[in-house]
Amino acid sequence: MNQDKHFDTLQVHAGHQHDHLKAVNPPIYQTSTFAFEDADDGAACFAGENAGYIYTRLGNPTVRHLENAVAALEGGFGGIACGSGMGAVTSVYMAFLSAGSHIVSTDAVYGASRSVLEKHFSRFGVQSTFVDSSNLALVEAAIRPNTKLIYIETPANPTISITDIADCAVVAAKHGIKLVVDNTFCSPYLQQPLALGADIVLHSVTKFINGHADVVGGVIVTKTAEDHKLLYNVMTSMGPNMDPHQAWLVIRGLKTLSLRMEKAQANSQIIAEWLEAHPAVAWVRYPGLKSHPQYEIAQRQQSGPGAMISFGLKGGLAAGKKLMDSVKLAVLAVSLGGVETLIQHPASMTHAKVSSEAKLAAGITDDLVRYSVGIENVDDLIADLERGL
Ligand SMILES: *Cc1c(COP(=O)(O)O)cnc(C)c1O
Numbered sequence: 001m002n003q004d005k006h007f008d009t010l011q012v013h014a015g016h017q018h019d020h021l022k023a024v025n026p027p028i029y030q031t032s033t034f035a036f037e038d039a040d041d042g043a044a045c046f047a048g049e050n051a052g053y054i055y056t057r058l059g060n061p062t063v064r065h066l067e068n069a070v071a072a073l074e075g076g077f078g079g080i081a082c083g084s085g086m087g088a089v090t091s092v093y094m095a096f097l098s099a100g101s102h103i104v105s106t107d108a109v110y111g112a113s114r115s116v117l118e119k120h121f122s123r124f125g126v127q128s129t130f131v132d133s134s135n136l137a138l139v140e141a142a143i144r145p146n147t148k149l150i151y152i153e154t155p156a157n158p159t160i161s162i163t164d165i166a167d168c169a170v171v172a173a174k175h176g177i178k179l180v181v182d183n184t185f186c187s188p189y190l191q192q193p194l195a196l197g198a199d200i201v202l203h204s205v206t207k208f209i210n211g212h213a214d215v216v217g218g219v220i221v222t223k224t225a226e227d228h229k230l231l232y233n234v235m236t237s238m239g240p241n242m243d244p245h246q247a248w249l250v251i252r253g254l255k256t257l258s259l260r261m262e263k264a265q266a267n268s269q270i271i272a273e274w275l276e277a278h279p280a281v282a283w284v285r286y287p288g289l290k291s292h293p294q295y296e297i298a299q300r301q302q303s304g305p306g307a308m309i310s311f312g313l314k315g316g317l318a319a320g321k322k323l324m325d326s327v328k329l330a331v332l333a334v335s336l337g338g339v340e341t342l343i344q345h346p347a348s349m350t351h352a353k354v355s356s357e358a359k360l361a362a363g364i365t366d367d368l369v370r371y372s373v374g375i376e377n378v379d380d381l382i383a384d385l386e387r388g389l
Pocket of ligand 1: 086089
């Protein structure tokens with residue numbers, strides 16, 4: 001596939017390699033292993049002199065289709081698909097961190113991306129520091145001689161805070177450190193971190209890329225062949241690989257990414273403005289509102305504000321619970337980025353067991369409601385929210 005095509009063309013066609021039957025949709029190569037022509041062919045496959053498939057943990061044509069498609073959309077050298085977003089995150093940590101090395105990360109990063117470092121990688125002597133990465137001075141101040149990665153999530157969860165990718169890339173390059181960006185909230189349709197100077201970009205494709213809340217998965221894209229080789233080696237030896245059927249579902253979801261994102265984003269802008277004007281709402285955090293503290297950065301590095309809104313209710317925790325129980329259209333569930341609108345109240349749900357101090361430090365106030373906007377009719381979504389407010 002010619003890489004000079006536009007995004008909406010690439011999302012439909014990139015990665016597809018017609019087999020001898022010319023199936024328009026990729027076959028699901030539901031096989032664990034692949035036969036060799038003869039002993040010499042087997043030896044050449046293992047020596048890497050021949051591109052043939054060997055065993056599905058090491059590579060599979062359906063999975064390769066997805067890897068190549070996401071790599072094309074992110075403008076990278078190549079992709080590595082994993083069984084979950086966390087499979088992608090931990091593969092990146094495993095590839096670049098060793099005993100005695102250090103990582104600087106966004107404080108409001110996805111919960112498991114932080115806890116796996118603090119609870120598990122720490123057992124192997126890996127050090128981690130979490131800072132508000134929307135403040136570049138804090139990122140730079142956290143760098144130590146043993147820092148190997150700057151890892152940012154932007155927009156971050158659930159505060160929707162935004163980090164300047166190009167600024168972080170300058171700092172990373174100055175210190176000879178790799179910059180990794182979790183691009184799950186924007187998808188490559190709205191933000192392409194490699195073009196802004198990042199070395200590695202990763203996704204939980206569970207969210208916008210698949211977009212139908214029916215599969216869990218992750219994809220990493222590297223800028224260079226060298227990083228791709230290292231990551232592929234780490235991922236295929238550890239084994240958080242993606243299954244061919246999982247890849248096939250994600251390929252199907254990916255084909256409509258731009259259409260879903262445009263509709264969800266248009267809904268989001270209307271809803272965010274409506275919320276901001278509502279008397280029961282204390283504050284709204286959405287990159288498409290001028291009131292967003294990093295509005296200017298969002299304008300510069302994202303081609304659109306996306307479909308995730310956080311807002312606070314004047315009535316705090318009690319009002320949040322009432323809203324959860326009153327909405328009928330928005331589904332009360334975690335996750336995000338699907339065609340259906342989801343609502344979640346971190347203080348009474350995902351973060352109910354977290355101490356008040358820790359919640360406050362991460363910006364998760366009792367009044368915070370997280371709203372993942374789907375592709376439903378916007379008037380129906382607003383009527384649904386109005387009932388609860
Ligand atoms: C969901 C999510 C992850 C983890 O992905 P899984 O597919 O659930 O393993 C990582 N980062 C972000 C930003 C996410 O939203």
